[in-house]
Amino acid sequence: MASIISFTFREAVVDVEYKGYLIPKGWKVMPLFRNIHHNPEFFSEPQRFDPSRFEAAPKPNTFMPFGNGVHACPGNELAKLEALIFVHHLVTKFKWEVVGSKSGIQYGPFPLPQGGLPARFWKESSCPSQNMCP
Template sequence: MPLFRNIHHNPHFFTDPQKFDPSRFEVAPKPNTFMPFGSGVHACPGNELAKLEMLIVTHHLVSKFSNIFVGFCRWVVVGSESGIQYGPFPVPQQGLRTRFWKESTT
């Protein structure tokens, strides 16, 4: 089984790989350097479902918390960001509690 975590955290492919930086994907990464769902016959069978779920969650967060006519969306992590455990998938050790609210522009 390929060690995708090692590929995804390789400083030869990603600048400062330990830092959360979504903007690094504004330019497509080199082939076979970012494979969050595996590849080939060993690809995750639920990858399309996972992508759809992420789109649905993003849609609801954006549509309910950042309407430009009503206010601005604010998101904060509540509690500890104490680290990530790998086994075999990366998840926050203490969960990732988040608070969302709207702020009025007026």
């Protein structure tokens, strides 16, 4: 739903015409990744959380959570591996539930769950009481 990188700055290395506007060489431009990732031309229902939309690879330059090209995050593969390991252990070794969360995302400038994301975690074998654990 959100990328840690909401935007970046680049410099036009040549004159560029984009949708009838001239961007002169040397001007700074600010690509907004959040807008690209929520563009209905590329993703149906872009505001809905739907991991299945990535069962097929997205079109090039339509999903760039780690930037792209020579400016891509050098740690992107490590970050993806860490996230995969974290999620694996979270879903295979723990039970968990979101507690009193508000829906929505706040931007300022990075995307965060509105009001935080309070949650309870426990190992099934260490559940304090049957009444407290689903």
